[in-house]
Amino acid sequence: xxxxxxxxxxxxFHFKTFDGQFFQVPDTCNYVLTVMCDITVSDFNIQMQRExxxxxxxxxxxxxxxxxxxxxxxxxxxxxxxxxxxxxINCICIIELAEKYQGQTCGLCGxxxxxxxxxxxxxxxxxxxxxxxxxxxSPGFADCxxxxxxxxxxxxxxxxxxxxxxxxxxxxxxxxxxxxxCTHAGGxxxxxxxxxxxxxxxxxxxxxxxxxxxxxxxxxDPDANLMCKEHCLDGCFCPEGTVExxxxxxxxxxxxxxxxxHDGAVYRSGESYKQAxxxxxxxxxxxxxxxxxxxxxxxxxxxxxITTYDGKTFTFSGNCDYILTKHSNDSDIAVVGNLxxxxxxxxxxxxxxxxxxxxxxxxxxxxxxxxxxxxxxxMIHLLSA
Numbered sequence: 344x345x346x347x348x349x350x351x352x353x354x355x356f357h358f359k360t361f362d363g364q365f366f367q368v369p370d371t372c373n374y375v376l377t378v379m380c381d382i383t384v385s386d387f388n389i390q391m392q393r394e395x396x397x398x399x400x401x402x403x404x405x406x407x408x409x410x411x412x413x414x415x416x417x418x419x420x421x422x423x424x425x426x427x428x429x430x431x432i433n434c435i436c437i438i439e440l441a442e443k444y445q446g447q448t449c450g451l452c453g454x455x456x457x458x459x460x461x462x463x464x465x466x467x468x469x470x471x472x473x474x475x476x477x478x479x480x481s482p483g484f485a486d487c488x489x490x491x492x493x494x495x496x497x498x499x500x501x502x503x504x505x506x507x508x509x510x511x512x513x514x515x516x517x518x519x520x521x522x523x524x525c526t527h528a529g530g531x532x533x534x535x536x537x538x539x540x541x542x543x544x545x546x547x548x549x550x551x552x553x554x555x556x557x558x559x560x561x562x563x564d565p566d567a568n569l570m571c572k573e574h575c576l577d578g579c580f581c582p583e584g585t586v587e588x589x590x591x592x593x594x595x596x597x598x599x600x601x602x603x604x605h606d607g608a609v610y611r612s613g614e615s616y617k618q619a620x621x622x623x624x625x626x627x628x629x630x631x632x633x634x635x636x637x638x639x640x641x642x643x644x645x646x647x648x649i650t651t652y653d654g655k656t657f658t659f660s661g662n663c664d665y666i667l668t669k670h671s672n673d674s675d676i677a678v679v680g681n682l683x684x685x686x687x688x689x690x691x692x693x694x695x696x697x698x699x700x701x702x703x704x705x706x707x708x709x710x711x712x713x714x715x716x717x718x719x720x721x722m723i724h725l726l727s728a
Contacts, residue, residue, distance in 0.1 A: 348439055348440055348441070348442060349361065349440075350437075350440070352391065356370075356400065358451055360453030361377075361453050361455040362453050362454075362456065362457055362459040363459045364459040364460075368451065371393045371395070372504065373392040373404070375388065375390050375450040376390060376391050376436075376450050377449070377450040377451075377452040377455075378448065379449075380447060386409070386410070388406075388407070388409075389405070389407050390406045391404070391405050391436060392404045402436060405436065440452075440455065445457070471500075471504040472497075475497050475501050478514075478518060479493060479521070481535045484521065487530045487532055490528040490529050490530040491528050493521075496517070496524075500514065500518070500521075522554075523576075526553075526575050526577075531554050531575070534552075536551070546594070547594030547595070548594040549580060549581060549587070549595060550579065550581070550582055551577075552577065552579075554575035554577070555575055555576060555577070556568040556575060557571065557573045557574075557575070559580065559586075560581070561586055561587045561588070562590045562591075563590065565586050565628070585597055586598055590603065590609060590628065591609045598628070599626075599627050600627075601628030602628065603625035603629065605630070612627060613625065613626075619637060621635055641667065643667065643680060643694050645691075646682060646685065647659055647660045647661075647682070647691070647692040660692040661683070662684065664698075665679065666678070666679055667680045667697075676701055679697070679698040680696070680697050681696040681697075681698075682695070683695050
């Protein structure tokens with residue numbers, strides 16, 4: 344009968360110590376089953392971690408440290424001489440320990456002293472604690488210790504490693520929340536993510552930051568963050584020295600490379616467009632326009648409907664010769680129009696003739712439409728010369 348030299352674990356997180364104490368530890372931490380206590384170098388160190396596969400609880404890893412050698416078991420059986428014998432059969436883990444180790448062991452298998460009442464299950468979580476401490480001691484969380492009590496968050500991290508069955512999303516959610524709480528408390532978390540730990544990707548050339556301004560600088564508003572009073576947020580942001588292109592949607596660009604928008608078309612910085620009387624050049628996301636010399640147009644339509652050079656329209660029914668335009672008071676260039684009734688029997692007014700006076704030379708015509716138009720065009724060219 345060697346029942347008193349056996350510790351086992353099986354099924355739904357059940358354990359039996361060397362001394363016969365039964366208990367459950369329902370999580371998936373990496374537990375120390377048995378190791379020699381109060382000694383610098385133990386003859387053995389046996390650890391175990393469970394996982395759930397398709398809803399069934401099974402062993403993930405069994406690790407044996409023996410005289411400097413580390414053996415990990417995931418499948419099959421192994422036996423180490425007559426002092427330690429380990430058998431892994433389906434979902435049962437059995438450890439048989441030689442009697443010479445009685446009263447010298449620690450771990451979930453108990454102290455092996457013959458008294459089951461003092462077998463108090465140990466937490467067995469040193470590995471997870473050290474992992475969480477390693478994560479939270481990274482430079483990215485350094486400023487958080489200044490503004491928060493990190494002990495509770497460290498415990499949450501340990502619980503995630505134990506209870507999320509190997510799902511790293513749980514751990515990432517907790518680390519992310521610690522980072523966010525840090526900003527709410529007035530801290531400035533740095534970069535703690537890596538390609539292996541909770542990586543984040545951003546579109547185009549934006550970068551993921553733990554603490555970026557919610558008032559993003561853009562091509563439309565490159566100084567938005569100067570008036571921002573909100574605390575920083577985690578998310579995708581443009582690197583220092585660039586702004587987000589909210590016009591051409593090309594990612595992050597220096598301000599002097601911001602494009603411009605005109606009539607639904609995107610123009611790169613330095614490109615231009617022309618319209619009547621002006622030319623506009625795109626510069627750093629804004630249009631800089633130069634107004635050009637532009638010919639003025641005055642028209643007389645129907646003999647009484649007049650539109651000035653500045654676009655004012657009015658109706659004038661005259662019965663005389665009128666100066667339609669002249670260059671200045673002393674100018675020898677003038678255009679005179681004769682406005683009078685179209686016919687004695689009619690009440691409406693017609694432009695009967697147009698006279699162009701140039702340096703004392705008079706050119707007059709009664710071809711109301713075509714000749715008048717040609718004369719006006721000629722006059723415009725002369726006046727703008």
